[in-house]
Amino acid sequence: MEIRELKANILAKNFDKFYIFVGEEQQVARVYIDKLSEMSGAQINFADSIMDVVNKPKSRLISLPTLYVIMDDAEFLKNEKAWAAIDRAIKDDIVVFWYTSQDKRNKFWKHFADRVVTFEKLDNRILKRHMNMLLSDANKDKLIEVCEGSYSRILLELDKLSNYQTYTWNLRDERERDGGQYWCNECLKTLLSDGTIYRPANDAIFDFVEAVLDRDVEDAYSLLEEAYECGEANMVLLSVLYTNFRNLLLYQTDKDNCGLSGWEKKNVSFAKGNYSDGELIHALRVLRKCEAGIKTGRMPDDISVHYFLVNVI
Secondary structure (H helix, E strand, C coil): CCHHHHHHHHHCCCCCCEEEEECCCHHHHHHHHHHHHHHHCCEEEEECCHHHHHCCCCCCCCCCCEEEEEECCHHHHHCHHHHHHHHHHCCCCEEEEEECCCCCCCHHHHHCCCCEEECCCCCHHHHHHCCCCCCCHHHHHHHHHHCCCCHHHHHHHHHHHHHHHHHCHHHCCCCCCCCCHHHHHHHHHHHHHCCCCCCCHHHHHHHHHHHHHCCCHHHHHHHHHHHHHCCCCHHHHHHHHHHHHHHHHHHHHCCCCCCCCHHHHHHHHCCCCCCCHHHHHHHHHHHHHHHHHHHHCCCCHHHHHHHHHHHHC
């Protein structure tokens, strides 16, 4: 079942006896469960298994419909006899089987293919429409990237941002003349740099490299420590730095015939002009010196990246 079919089903109050939800975007799945509850008038109740639902005694005095949500019912996945009886077993209630993962080799998923609603990650354009309007478009992209496109994580980090923005509101200065836009974006920058907003290890590496290309000394050292905390090796950092400084040199000297892909161009285009061609060549030589020094034992591994920063940025 497509999500649009589920939506039409709910709006028309044409409810199935049971649904099967799966997919990465659990926050969106929760939105549809809440809407099912609202439109059907059924109260949400979490259960451990379908057997708990069908064997639960009903009150003779009060018979209110219930929307049962069952998380990862492994027994139901394997019980083929129960598949055939499920429609008859569910009386006046609605059941949502909610699975956090899916193995399509399992017969269950083939048997119920027309019942499964898959909640994939939302498109970036849709995510942006649900984000704080005070954030710049670039910062929305940044937050989506940091949260790896997860709407659930984005909502969590936006809540942190909102609370921090409110708490620090009185610290704003005379630049605050745009209804909060400046301060909102500054708060996001602070929460990203101090680690309050979590970012994956790989993201920390590339943010570190971006800060170096941007010649932002404070951010570069802060993000370097973050990369270390995530367990990144100096040789990996030097390798990523070398690739990006080389690409920037190629882009800066002849962007139309540099041989870089569109993605590679995008990753370095913002830094054009931050370093002269001579400085970029010098940076590449220093990186080679650091790499060779580590391999030959002439340079301690733990000072290699710091040596590069001191001599280049």
